[in-house]
Amino acid sequence: DAKTTQPPSMDCAEGRAANLPCNHSTISGNEYVYWYRQIHSQGPQYIIHGLKNNETNEMASLIITEDRKSSTLILPHATLRDTAVYYCIVRPRGAGNMLTFGGGTRLMVKP
């Protein structure tokens, strides 16, 4: 299974862009990169996913490097409500729908 590596914590000023990195150097060609977040012990919330092209939705943008070994989740204008733990997940090949959660990055958005 492809593993992911994320910094344990990050700070961001309110209104600024939050850039959350993720390393997945062993990712396979048909594995997607997913991002979820968990706000204060609530159930995790799906944010975005991608295969090899950059993706954008109403919540965030996902930038995947050309070699697919790393990605960055971008929250363009972070608010206090974006304070959460952000998980970068690679869906393992042959494991059906299972998602394996690592430690994630605890993002603190400060006024």
Add this chain to the structure above:
Amino acid sequence: NAGVTQTPKFQVLKTGQSMTLQCAQDMNHEYMSWYRQDPGMGLRLIHYSVGAGITDQGEVPNGYNVSRSTTEDFPLRLLSAAPSQTSVYFCASSFVKDRTYGYTFGSGTRLTVV
């Protein structure tokens, strides 16, 4: 559209007691799963199911049983509760065939075993 509903939200058990955590979804998702989250940790997969009548073990299945008699429901049974099972339990569901579809999680059951 309620999504994924978990009951109860909170529960305190004595060591050795048994109980069932309920999970129901109304989105016609084939895939359902149970995770546990210990304080300050990520989520760990307990059991999962890809459809009615089909279940399989995840990363930490010991001490738990599941069954899937309908598409909508996926209960998690604690056979003999232990303090090590104190945790927050999350149920999640998704479609099986669409590998790009995101999970929908319930709001969690906070279980304390004393």
